[in-house]
Amino acid sequence: MQISKRVQNMGEPALLKYYPLVDQAKARGIQVYYLNIGQPDIQTPQGFIQTIRGGHPEVLEYAQPEGETDLREAAGSYYRRYGLNFEKDEMLITNGGSEALLFTFLTLFNPGDEVLTPEPLYSIYKEMAAVSGIHLKGVKTYAENGFALPEKQVLEEAITEKTKGFLMTNPGNPTGKVFTQEEINRVAELALKHNLFVITDEVYREFIYEGAYVSPAHDSRLDEQCVVIDSISKRYSACGARIGFVLSKNKEVMYALRKLCQMRLAVSSVDQIGARELFKLNHVFFNAVIEEYRKRRDIVYECLKTIPGVVAEKPTGAFYYMAKLPVIKATDFIEWMITSFQEDGETVLLSPANDFYLNPADGADEVRIAYVLKSEDLRRAMALLKKGLEAYRLARPEAFKEMTDVH
Amino acid sequence: MQISKRVQNMGEPALLKYYPLVDQAKARGIQVYYLNIGQPDIQTPQGFIQTIRGGHPEVLEYAQPEGETDLREAAGSYYRRYGLNFEKDEMLITNGGSEALLFTFLTLFNPGDEVLTPEPLYSIYKEMAAVSGIHLKGVKTYAENGFALPEKQVLEEAITEKTKGFLMTNPGNPTGKVFTQEEINRVAELALKHNLFVITDEVYREFIYEGAYVSPAHDSRLDEQCVVIDSISKRYSACGARIGFVLSKNKEVMYALRKLCQMRLAVSSVDQIGARELFKLNHVFFNAVIEEYRKRRDIVYECLKTIPGVVAEKPTGAFYYMAKLPVIKATDFIEWMITSFQEDGETVLLSPANDFYLNPADGADEVRIAYVLKSEDLRRAMALLKKGLEAYRLARPEAFKEMTDVH
Numbered sequence: 084m085q086i087s088k089r090v091q092n093m094g095e096p097a098l099l100k101y102y103p104l105v106d107q108a109k110a111r112g113i114q115v116y117y118l119n120i121g122q123p124d125i126q127t128p129q130g131f132i133q134t135i136r137g138g139h140p141e142v143l144e145y146a147q148p149e150g151e152t153d154l155r156e157a158a159g160s161y162y163r164r165y166g167l168n169f170e171k172d173e174m175l176i177t178n179g180g181s182e183a184l185l186f187t188f189l190t191l192f193n194p195g196d197e198v199l200t201p202e203p204l205y206s207i208y209k210e211m212a213a214v215s216g217i218h219l220k221g222v223k224t225y226a227e228n229g230f231a232l233p234e235k236q237v238l239e240e241a242i243t244e245k246t247k248g249f250l251m252t253n254p255g256n257p258t259g260k261v262f263t264q265e266e267i268n269r270v271a272e273l274a275l276k277h278n279l280f281v282i283t284d285e286v287y288r289e290f291i292y293e294g295a296y297v298s299p300a301h302d303s304r305l306d307e308q309c310v311v312i313d314s315i316s317k318r319y320s321a322c323g324a325r326i327g328f329v330l331s332k333n334k335e336v337m338y339a340l341r342k343l344c345q346m347r348l349a350v351s352s353v354d355q356i357g358a359r360e361l362f363k364l365n366h367v368f369f370n371a372v373i374e375e376y377r378k379r380r381d382i383v384y385e386c387l388k389t390i391p392g393v394v395a396e397k398p399t400g401a402f403y404y405m406a407k408l409p410v411i412k413a414t415d416f417i418e419w420m421i422t423s424f425q426e427d428g429e430t431v432l433l434s435p436a437n438d439f440y441l442n443p444a445d446g447a448d449e450v451r452i453a454y455v456l457k458s459e460d461l462r463r464a465m466a467l468l469k470k471g472l473e474a475y476r477l478a479r480p481e482a483f484k485e486m487t488d489v490h
Numbered sequence: 491m492q493i494s495k496r497v498q499n500m501g502e503p504a505l506l507k508y509y510p511l512v513d514q515a516k517a518r519g520i521q522v523y524y525l526n527i528g529q530p531d532i533q534t535p536q537g538f539i540q541t542i543r544g545g546h547p548e549v550l551e552y553a554q555p556e557g558e559t560d561l562r563e564a565a566g567s568y569y570r571r572y573g574l575n576f577e578k579d580e581m582l583i584t585n586g587g588s589e590a591l592l593f594t595f596l597t598l599f600n601p602g603d604e605v606l607t608p609e610p611l612y613s614i615y616k617e618m619a620a621v622s623g624i625h626l627k628g629v630k631t632y633a634e635n636g637f638a639l640p641e642k643q644v645l646e647e648a649i650t651e652k653t654k655g656f657l658m659t660n661p662g663n664p665t666g667k668v669f670t671q672e673e674i675n676r677v678a679e680l681a682l683k684h685n686l687f688v689i690t691d692e693v694y695r696e697f698i699y700e701g702a703y704v705s706p707a708h709d710s711r712l713d714e715q716c717v718v719i720d721s722i723s724k725r726y727s728a729c730g731a732r733i734g735f736v737l738s739k740n741k742e743v744m745y746a747l748r749k750l751c752q753m754r755l756a757v758s759s760v761d762q763i764g765a766r767e768l769f770k771l772n773h774v775f776f777n778a779v780i781e782e783y784r785k786r787r788d789i790v791y792e793c794l795k796t797i798p799g800v801v802a803e804k805p806t807g808a809f810y811y812m813a814k815l816p817v818i819k820a821t822d823f824i825e826w827m828i829t830s831f832q833e834d835g836e837t838v839l840l841s842p843a844n845d846f847y848l849n850p851a852d853g854a855d856e857v858r859i860a861y862v863l864k865s866e867d868l869r870r871a872m873a874l875l876k877k878g879l880e881a882y883r884l885a886r887p888e889a890f891k892e893m894t895d896v897h
């Protein structure tokens with residue numbers, strides 16, 4: 084009596100191993116700044132809870148399997164502002180973007196199918212691929228050129244007869260990369276030529292600091308091939324409300340996805356009531372949020388560029404930096420920061436990048452920095468990172484990289 | 491570019507085809523009583539929304555992947571009252587009982603594995619099996635003896651070397667069957683002898699009108715083999731809150747299930763805040779609810795026993811009747827009731843039973859009646875069913891069964 088191979092094939096977040104150490108650090112009186120998780124600290128717009136207060140029915144009934152009509156209509160108006168024209172029957176509401184992704188994987192691919200995706204990638208894609216029996220095939224992108232999409236030839240070389248899809252996150256987590264029109268065109272040409280489904284995960288759509296939002300869903304040639312994944316979590320600082328979306332103009336795909344939605348009956352009624360209000364927010368709300376994150380991004384950059392040996396282009400989207408540090412093993416450095424470093428009783432927790440690669444040996448010297456702290460805290464956290472690196476160099480010279488290969 | 495075989499293998503709820511007809515009936519001014527779905531009409535306890543009003547934080551953050559600690563503790567106290575001793579690390583909170591079931595299927599079984607289950611069965615098990623690549627193998631149970639579990643020999647004959655689990659719903663949907671101690675023992679002996687996982691879906695635990703609640707989870711010999719599925723939906727009339735549970739004492743199973751929970755990040759924070767309050771309700775609340783359903787069950791029974799040719803023992807649990815009608819095809823009768831029957835501008839919608847069988851040819855003369863209407867409406871709905879059958883007999887004698895094989 085063993086558990087299934089598909090779940091055995093799943094990994095666990097690398098971060099989990101640090102939490103017991105963080106607890107020990109706290110027990111020693113150390114304050115920890117968290118740069119490791121993408122949990123925004125922006126206040127959730129009050130409309131969410133106010134509407135729940137007013138709109139709660141006597142009997143909390145199942146919502147429709149495909150999501151409440153009024154929420155899909157409200158979302159439709161929002162999408163149109165971004166040039167995405169989806170009718171309400173081209174849209175399903177899911178338990179967060181995660182369910183949207185899992186259902187899409189289960190629907191589009193058979194076990195054994197290959198899906199191409201730029202690396203580094205959002206780590207949870209790996210677990211969803213394991214559960215679905217899909218083989219993710221990475222095409223590497225690099226900090227040195229801001230994680231630009233590889234050239235057509237590199238992409239084509241990775242394609243085999245088993246390749247059935249292309250999976251992208253735009254703006255990128257963990258890279259903060261925003262795809263350019265030219266890169267989107269490259270994806271479109273590839274998908275059209277090789278009959279690939281394109282899954283575009285756009286949960287950070289608003290978080291663009293330079294350049295413009297371009298989606299493969301803007302290209303009508305891909306109407307039958309493109310599936311958009313979305314979520315209110317980051318956009319409205321409402322991660323705890325499990326409201327995601329999956330959008331497609333392919334009727335067969337939508338019919339199949341709807342069967343999966345029927346299988347799990349419904350999404351939280353109360354969260355849907357609250358979410359409807361959030362979609363009424365416009366650019367005034369987003370502008371303020373984006374300005375705040377832009378400021379934070381710049382704070383991280385101003386510090387990173389003063390640290391010898393760090394490689395990190397300024398990201399243009401989302402709220403993450405993927406940075407190369409001058410260390411042999413980022414996992415060791417992160418652990419050392421929690422167990423052996425402090426300044427004035429404070430330290431910082433980072434995310435190791437190996438979680439964001441298909442081969443855990445990759446990204447050994449990289450970390451992900453989520454800039455989701457208030458400016459003052461972020462400045463302090465970055466100063467701690469800088470001082471930590473200096474102290475690590477002295478304490479563990481053998482674990483530190485030679486400065487000859489400095490950026 | 492086709493959708494996956496696993497989703498192609500999924501069915502759609504048979505009921506869906508009636509809804510356009512219901513809309514047409516409504517457009518003709520007909521009032522329809524719904525006996526077809528298990529959506530309770532009992533008021534959701536007000537503690538749910540009151541607590542949300544008080545307890546909503548400024549930032550609606552991700553909850554823990556395994557579910558909030560305080561909700562798991564509150565649930566633990568509730569389970570102990572039913573003789574189920576699960577610590578909070580033997581418990582995960584899921585997006586409804588549906589996610590608990592899907593994750594359990596994905597965890598315990600490999601594609602191609604067989605799982606034994608009494609038929610008729612909760613229809614959604616079939617869709618989850620298709621998605622997971624599992625082969626459900628039915629052992630038939632019958633209206634004539636209240637859907638009693640088959641004898642040991644019948645169960646054993648259905649077991650092959652591929653059989654890895656036994657799946658049961660207790661109390662049963664659609665049967666209303668409550669397993670006796672002797673039947674639970676039979677399941678336990680079978681599972682122990684053949685090394686089967688036992689999945690016991692107990693979302694109707696409180697809804698028992700005669701006899702006692704007995705669970706395979708009460709038998710410590712099954713600690714490593716038993717997984718309990720649960721949900722607050724029916725119990726607290728809170729279907730729209732997506733709060734389910736999966737419980738097991740098998741550490742390896744729990745570790746695997748936790749990975750699936752991490753994959754989808756979290757369950758609705760607001761629903762978890764509300765649910766915590768619901769678990770404070772005690773037998774005073776349940777007694778009132780159960781008395782109400784008992785009364786409704788008896789209303790249905792009093793009517794059914796006056797209809798010639800109907801076979802339906804009085805169920806002892808849940809809020810469903812699975813009844814044999816004196817018709818050749820229940821699907822035709824149900825459709826006819828919506829398109830061609832009315833009395834004083836009213837008619838009734840039933841659930842066809844073929845959805846509740848693995849082979850859609852089975853259960854052709856059976857319907858499921860959900861008694862989730864107020865007494866007065868239920869009396870009227872049943873009277874309409876009775877009159878409808880009489881009218882159907884006159885209108886479609888060829889579709890009606892000979893009265894010689896009356897119960």
